[in-house]
Amino acid sequence: xxxxxGVRKTxxxxxxxxHALDGVSLEIERGExxxxxxxxxxxxxxxxxxxxLLDRPDDGAYLLSGQDVAGLSEHARARLRGTAFGFxxxxxxxxxxxxxxxxxxxxxxxxxxxDRRRRAAEALVRxxxxxxIGHRPTQLSGGEQQRVAIARSLVVDPLVVxxxxxxxxxxxxxxxxxxxxxxxxxxQHGMTIILVTHEPEVAAFAQRTVRMRDGKIVEDTGHxxxxxxxxxxxxx
Amino acid sequence: MSVFDSLRIAVRAIVANRLxxxxxxxxxxxxxxxxxxxxxxxxxxxxxxxxxxxxxxxDLIFIEPSAAATTQQGAGALTTTTLTQxxxxxxxxxxxxxxxxxxxxxxxxxxxxxxxxxxxxxxxxTSSNYAEVRDLxxxxxxxxxxxxxxxxxxxxxxxxxxxxxxxxGIDPIGQEIRLSFLAGRVVFAFTVIGVVREVGGAADAxxxxxVPITGLANRFRFLYTPTGDLRVTQIDVxxxxxxxxxxxxxxxxxxxxxxxxxxDPDFTIESQDDLLDxxxxxxxxxxxLLGVIGGISLLVGGIGVMxxxxxxxxxxxxxxxxxxxVGATAGxxxxxxxxEALALSVLGGIIGIVIGVVASLLVDGQTVGxxxxxxxxxxxxxxxxxxxxxxxxxxSGIYPAWRATVVDPIAALRNE
Numbered sequence: 001x002x003x004x005x006g007v008r009k010t011x012x013x014x015x016x017x018x019h020a021l022d023g024v025s026l027e028i029e030r031g032e033x034x035x036x037x038x039x040x041x042x043x044x045x046x047x048x049x050x051x052x053l054l055d056r057p058d059d060g061a062y063l064l065s066g067q068d069v070a071g072l073s074e075h076a077r078a079r080l081r082g083t084a085f086g087f088x089x090x091x092x093x094x095x096x097x098x099x100x101x102x103x104x105x106x107x108x109x110x111x112x113x114x115d116r117r118r119r120a121a122e123a124l125v126r127x128x129x130x131x132x133i134g135h136r137p138t139q140l141s142g143g144e145q146q147r148v149a150i151a152r153s154l155v156v157d158p159l160v161v162x163x164x165x166x167x168x169x170x171x172x173x174x175x176x177x178x179x180x181x182x183x184x185x186x187x188q189h190g191m192t193i194i195l196v197t198h199e200p201e202v203a204a205f206a207q208r209t210v211r212m213r214d215g216k217i218v219e220d221t222g223h224x225x226x227x228x229x230x231x232x233x234x235x236x
Numbered sequence: 237m238s239v240f241d242s243l244r245i246a247v248r249a250i251v252a253n254r255l256x257x258x259x260x261x262x263x264x265x266x267x268x269x270x271x272x273x274x275x276x277x278x279x280x281x282x283x284x285x286x287x288x289x290x291x292x293x294x295d296l297i298f299i300e301p302s303a304a305a306t307t308q309q310g311a312g313a314l315t316t317t318t319l320t321q322x323x324x325x326x327x328x329x330x331x332x333x334x335x336x337x338x339x340x341x342x343x344x345x346x347x348x349x350x351x352x353x354x355x356x357x358x359x360x361x362t363s364s365n366y367a368e369v370r371d372l373x374x375x376x377x378x379x380x381x382x383x384x385x386x387x388x389x390x391x392x393x394x395x396x397x398x399x400x401x402x403x404x405g406i407d408p409i410g411q412e413i414r415l416s417f418l419a420g421r422v423v424f425a426f427t428v429i430g431v432v433r434e435v436g437g438a439a440d441a442x443x444x445x446x447v448p449i450t451g452l453a454n455r456f457r458f459l460y461t462p463t464g465d466l467r468v469t470q471i472d473v474x475x476x477x478x479x480x481x482x483x484x485x486x487x488x489x490x491x492x493x494x495x496x497x498x499x500d501p502d503f504t505i506e507s508q509d510d511l512l513d514x515x516x517x518x519x520x521x522x523x524x525l526l527g528v529i530g531g532i533s534l535l536v537g538g539i540g541v542m543x544x545x546x547x548x549x550x551x552x553x554x555x556x557x558x559x560x561x562v563g564a565t566a567g568x569x570x571x572x573x574x575x576e577a578l579a580l581s582v583l584g585g586i587i588g589i590v591i592g593v594v595a596s597l598l599v600d601g602q603t604v605g606x607x608x609x610x611x612x613x614x615x616x617x618x619x620x621x622x623x624x625x626x627x628x629x630x631x632s633g634i635y636p637a638w639r640a641t642v643v644d645p646i647a648a649l650r651n652e
Binding site for chain 1: 237238241245248252554555557558559560561562563564565566567568645646649
């Protein structure tokens with residue numbers, strides 16, 4: 001479903017050029033739960049930004065469901081980003097002064113979806129926040145805020161949920177709960193999740209681990225063609 | 237994304253930053269309301285001056301001694317004026333169908349005294365047809381009659397304020413009034429025969445006393461020229477309605493030049509329209525000046541909106557990043573900030589209109605110093621102020637909105 005071929009991305013900082021991605025090729029199928037691991041500066045976040053259409057590759061091909069998306073206009077990328085991807089960030093990235101329900105409605109507003117309220121409420125129920133619908137970020141715990149962010153990523157029925165260090169700001173127990181929630185989404189709903197982390201315990205929830213260093217993939221525990229097969233044999 | 241959705245987002249952002257929004261609104265409200273109120277004052281002044289000129293009567297032509305003769309005041313002016321009552325009679329006797337009535341008079345500052353009360357009043361020495369020419373209505377008694385003209389009677393008709401001041405709560409008809417002339421050197425007693433109905437606007441008639449010119453001329457010989465004509469300081473010619481005023485002016489002017497045996501006029505002749513034109517020109521300049529002052533404050537208010545929107549974009553970089561991540565296009569972001577600026581300025585415009593109109597209505601009729609303020613609210617000034625406010629809001633929103641779209645969503649999301 002996602003196919004990167006020889007993707008390069010170079011940043012210029014002063015006189016030095018940083019090869020954030022140095023010819024990366026990667027294929028991810030529907031229903032996979034992939035952890036991308038690496039030190040900071042290894043290029044894992046850059047790769048996630050490119051996959052999530054937040055950034056463009058300098059070189060190489062990016063095919064999403066067989067369609068080349070590298071050459072799309074900014075407007076088309078924004079529209080596709082809203083429908084194909086759900087983002088979960090380390091710092092929750094919720095808007096202040098908005099209730100959980102409104103946070104989750106937000107992506108639907110930009111898609112011009114009717115019936116937003118019901119769909120947003122359903123997404124919140126799915127992440128176990130049925131009783132927190134009217135709460136604002138300041139009235140929610142870190143774990144609850146991250147669940148709101150997960151509900152917001154799910155509400156558009158995305159092809160892929162992209163989670164960038166989703167447990168980075170949470171304590172171990174809460175982080176474990178959030179990861180269990182993400183695992184359940186893959187196991188029970190066939191969701192595709194790409195997880196960026198540097199913590200092995202978090203990466204352990206995924207079925208497949210891609211390890212990066214200096215803009216290159218140095219290890220890939222395997223490409224499982226179907227989610228259910230992968231699910232059966234890869235849990236450590 | 238529907239208009240309703242963007243409006244909702246805008247209102248949320250405005251409400252979320254209550255104090256900031258309020259201060260921004262204040263700039264616009266002051267701008268819009270001052271445009272409306274200042275233009276209303278300007279237009280009111282114009283109306284006040286026009287009313288005052290129209291209050292002198294209708295279809296009038298005024299003839300006065302030329303500047304050389306009027307540089308002297310009081311009795312001195314009288315000895316240099318070349319206008320005479322004979323001129324007035326000649327104009328009337330000319331048989332011009334465009335002329336309805338002619339009245340000549342002398343005005344002079346006098347002190348009016350009745351019992352223990354006294355008031356400074358302008359005395360108008362004139363004849364029985366003055367009331368008709370100047371459209372004066374009688375509230376009590378009667379105006380000067382032709383028989384008074386002929387007999388040279390010492391009778392007086394009072395302006396409404398003079399009557400109120402001198403005879404509070406008393407019927408003034410039949411009472412004695414004394415008028416002192418030439419700084420109190422000469423005092424004559426007159427019998428009050430009438431009171432003129434109060435004249436609206438800032439007309440002078442309320443503060444005047446009208447007496448027959450013949451009664452006075454019999455006592456002041458210097459009012460006569462060596463050839464025995466009675467000198468006057470003004471002749472009023474009333475034209476018949478619909479007459480060509482310019483033509484009448486020319487005819488009267490020719491007649492006077494002939495009578496005075498001169499080639500260049502020793503008098504000035506002006507129609508009411510001439511006075512109105514001159515007055516409106518002054519008042520229009522005032523209106524424009526006031527409007528420009530209001531416009532500047534509106535501009536300052538608009539710059540305030542731009543400033544606030546720019547601050548808002550910088551402050552909300554993270555919010556913009558989040559919205560981009562969940563699928564907002566650059567257009568959606570522009571839309572959001574422009575809508576917000578527009579909502580602020582439209583709201584400011586509406587509040588400004590209300591305050592501007594209310595302020596204009598409150599000021600109307602109030603006396604500032606010794607000047608009664610008149611305001612006339614102009615529909616076009618409301619439309620213009622609102623239009624400019626909304627336009628300024630739109631323009632003020634566009635640049636910050638563009639700034640918002642160039643925010644890199646990745647950097648914005650890191651900006652926690």
